[in-house]
Amino acid sequence: MAADVLIVYASKRGSTEQVARRIGEALRGQGLSTKVEEASDCRDLAGYRAVVLGGSIYFGRWHRDARGFLHRHRTALASLPLAVFALGPGKNTPEDFEESRKQFEAALEKAGGIEPRAVAVFGGAVDPEKFRFPFNRMPKTDIRDWEGIHSWALTLPAGLGLEVAPRTESVPA
Template sequence: MPRTVLVTYGSTYGSTAELARTIGDVLREEGLLVEVRSAGLIRDLAPYGAVVLGGALYAGRWQRDARRFARRHRVALARLPLWLFSSGPLDASAAQRNLPPPPSVRRLVRRLGARGHMTFGGRLDERAEGRLARMIVKSGTGGDFRDVDAVSAWAEDVARELLPLTAPPG
């Protein structure tokens, strides 16, 4: 039986969760079995045949749930087909070029043997609580820089690599 692909994320204000849902929708449309869940809710990776893990970037690191997930499940993740994504830049940079991950995420790519990593633009608006978040929005540098087409195209690439891996034998 084909194994379920877990799309999981660490997100404080919800925008990375929405990107994960978009990725999940695309993988499903491509014929994969998919579950999309917050990284803080996953206890066991045994039910899954592959993982897509994303983290919102805060001060150059992934949001805490994504970091903890990567640490707690590092042994299982290193054995599974794994893709990572980061979401953060509050400008057009991620749409203009393939941004390298910050050093902390680069280490994860290497240690976990991830098959790919992509950085997507982020979102920050007046709904975000927290002093720093409010300061950024007030200073006029917030906004929604997520590019659904770019996210979908990346998810299609992931699906193309995954489909042969999750197909039933024979």
């Protein structure tokens, strides 16, 4: 049986994958079952109740595997609740976030016919050791806001229209 929520990510250096996995943990904490996998590996959306798709932005473009996922699964996604997120900004400034948001919105608009129920841009992370010259000269940064990511994930069950079964606690007789 498919999990309740499919969480797919398109990540070059792993920081988006970590965010996707953290969102999965938060949703499981809410009583939903999840499957977390690379966007390019996913062939079929049958059986899922909702999809969360995340990708990093490089040089103004959302990761091609995230864009490819939207295109490949456009028919199934027309009738499945979808949430999307992007990782990008390297600095915690309104200007950096605004720039990344514009880049992300442009990608979603270009995808056409996509109506996500939730959209988020999270600060990104760069580990120069994972890059070759000249990007290995970039400063090491990580402005991922784990609390903000967790809070966003907690809005997803309602935002995606998923009913979460109340936890049953055993009461001692």
